[in-house]
Amino acid sequence: PQITPPPSLSDPLKELFKQQEVVRMKLRLQHSIEREKLIVSNEQEVLRVHYRAARTLANQTLPFSACTVLLDAEVYNVPLDAQADDSKTSVRDRFNARQFMSWLQDVDDKFDKLKTCLLMRQQHEAAALNAVQRLEWQLKLQELDPATYKSISIYEIQEFYVPLVDVNDDFELTPI
Numbered sequence: 001p002q003i004t005p006p007p008s009l010s011d012p013l014k015e016l017f018k019q020q021e022v023v024r025m026k027l028r029l030q031h032s033i034e035r036e037k038l039i040v041s042n043e044q045e046v047l048r049v050h051y052r053a054a055r056t057l058a059n060q061t062l063p064f065s066a067c068t069v070l071l072d073a074e075v076y077n078v079p080l081d082a083q084a085d086d087s088k089t090s091v092r093d094r095f096n097a098r099q100f101m102s103w104l105q106d107v108d109d110k111f112d113k114l115k116t117c118l119l120m121r122q123q124h125e126a127a128a129l130n131a132v133q134r135l136e137w138q139l140k141l142q143e144l145d146p147a148t149y150k151s152i153s154i155y156e157i158q159e160f161y162v163p164l165v166d167v168n169d170d171f172e173l174t175p176i
Contacts, residue, residue: 002021002025003021003024005017005018005021009161010144012140012144013140013141016137017161020133020162023133024129024133024163024165027125027126027129027165028166031122031125031126031165031167031168034118034122035118035171038111038114038173039171039172039174041111042107042111042173042174043174045107045111046104046174049100049104049107052103053095053100053103056095057095108173111173112173115173119167119169123167123169125165126165126166126167129165130163130164130165131154133162134154134155134157135154137154137161138152138153141157
């Protein structure tokens, strides 16, 4: 929800608050989209692991993709030995529930690391935007009343005038 400017502000400051709130809303939306994309990517990766396990249990070889067919059609592509492929098909002999759980754990570890990096970056973006907006606020105050706000610091500006974008770090990668 968009925050309304405090009623105690003068009109130029209300206008600045509204302009800054639009930027904060865009950042909130961008962060939300990035979190949703990470969740969807995690779900896709888990589905790939399940597909890989089912294919391994059925002793099926890896299906060809269009890119693989086009790559094999390349003039400069050296064909692989048939014997090298036979050694790969014995994966089923080693496949068990422990192997499957290991694959799932690898996915969890990978996406936990990605989530941590995403949250750290989003918190950095929110802090950077807040610093820039506080500086804009300081400059606007000095422009409107140079005598009163000549030596005001950005840290003296109240947070309800320039709120920090809240980064939601309480989301599950597997919301099941």
